[in-house]
């Protein structure tokens with residue numbers, strides 16, 4: 001098989017092999033030569049937060065990430081601090097405004113901690129932008145070169161839902177640690193003895209919440225503007241509970257390396273979890289980032305010990321004979337999953353193990369999913385009802401149901 005993902009020249013982020021990725025995130029073969037907007041991989045998930053210094057430490061302690069680079073007043077950037085963290089092939093950039101007049105502080109006032117940019121590594125920035133513009137996309141940042149002593153990146157950006165953007169980066173001529181303007185800088189945090197080498201290895205998918213009636217608009221946007229294909233589709237009863245409902249469709253680039261599920265609220269008896277998000281984020285935005293791990297038991301044990309709270313799953317979920325029959329044999333005894341509240345789903349291709357954190361910031365908006373795939377290319381459709389009932393119990397405790 002020929003490699004359809006090429007890797008960043010930056011070896012520090014290049015330490016998950018193509019075969020590992022294939023298993024971790026569920027890659028498929030495709031013909032890149034027919035792709036009008038070829039995407040190589042997720043480049044970075046960029047967060048704007050209220051306190052980047054503390055948040056960067058949070059992801060090192062609780063998510064086992066490693067700080068690799070920094071930009072801030074000490075490096076000549078007077079406006080904000082940005083910490084670059086990595087875990088396997090995943091890269092997070094955590095940014096917060098420093099000067100009182102920083103535009104980032106206005107963004108944070110409006111949205112709270114959240115994801116501003118799902119940056120994508122592409123082979124040809126100009127080709128992608130030319131195509132996207134022709135298809136009606138809003139170009140936020142025209143293609144341009146940025147250089148330092150480590151080479152040149154070609155960079156541009158297009159608008160996505162809400163205040164979210166997709167920066168497009170060609171880093172094939174660049175050997176620096178992240179981008180020009182960033183300096184290599186490790187964090188002062190040292191992992192305790194016996195901590196796992198990594199808590200996760202890759203970004204699996206990034207989910208967007210959009211307004212009622214806008215899901216198909218954005219599915220069509222990704223189809224038309226970025227050449228993404230439609231994956232599994234969940235509508236109506238699949239993810240409806242008595243009080244809350246949502247609709248979801250999934251788009252992905254050709255080889256499924258980049259997967260963007262899109263949710264909209266569905267009409268139900270009580271307020272949907274998507275409505276709650278839209279209210280507290282102040283509009284559409286990224287709802288959750290799913291992180292792929294090859295050992296979800298160790299992942300959950302590490303994160304729980306660090307204080308991360310996960311959604312509860314009722315014991316009845318594990319004792320349900322129908323569920324046991326449906327999931328069949330998985331790599332660990334069900335009791336081990338039950339102890340950790342890890343969910344299981346199976347489809348025609350295999351199975352997956354998954355678990356969801358509670359929102360990690362102050363607002364009931366952004367959260368994380370940890371996912372271990374064994375052949376399944378799905379998103380846990382069979383778990384949605386069990387899961388959403390658990391989410392609603394949380395929503396009720398916040399008085400927002």
Ligand SMILES: [Fe+2]
Pocket residue numbers: 205207288290369379
């Ligand atoms: Fe997910």
